[in-house]
Amino acid sequence: MDSVRCFPKHEVLARLAVEDVICHIPSVEEGNYGRKLAVQTDQGTINVSIASKKLLTFRQSLSCAGCGAQGAYFLLLRNPLAKNRCSLELFTDEGELMTRDHILPKSLGGGNEMGNSQTMCLVCNSEKGSKIL
Numbered sequence: 001m002d003s004v005r006c007f008p009k010h011e012v013l014a015r016l017a018v019e020d021v022i023c024h025i026p027s028v029e030e031g032n033y034g035r036k037l038a039v040q041t042d043q044g045t046i047n048v049s050i051a052s053k054k055l056l057t058f059r060q061s062l063s064c065a066g067c068g069a070q071g072a073y074f075l076l077l078r079n080p081l082a083k084n085r086c087s088l089e090l091f092t093d094e095g096e097l098m099t100r101d102h103i104l105p106k107s108l109g110g111g112n113e114m115g116n117s118q119t120m121c122l123v124c125n126s127e128k129g130s131k132i133l
């Protein structure tokens with residue numbers, strides 16, 4: 001499979017439907033930060049972390065807080081430059097990367113807690129920068 005725009009060095013191991021990932025992400029209340037998802041790939045089963053704060057944010061909302069773009073699918077990516085670490089990344093149908101935004105930017109004292117997190121596409125997040133919407 002091809003690599004993707006934001007991750008030129010990464011290898012795409014699998015493409016997953018949103019609903020096949022979201023249902024496995026624990027809620028904030030569960031807070032099971034060790035949980036992993038077993039993904040079948042051409043290279044065998046990959047156990048990838050499913051409880052990052054980024055994925056918990058996507059569980060709360062799949063749409064960009066700025067423009068409303070919808071997360072449509074996940075790619076399981078492997079980074080050969082970082083000990084082959086694998087991660088799940090969310091994209092829109094147009095191939096735009098979805099990110100976790102800090103509502104109150106960290107540079108302005110915003111915390112890392114989930115209450116300060118929202119889903120945002122990379123375009124809106126880049127435009128927002130260190131501002132508050």
Ligand SMILES: [Zn+2]
Pocket residue numbers: 064065066067068069120121122123124125
């Ligand atoms: Zn957006």
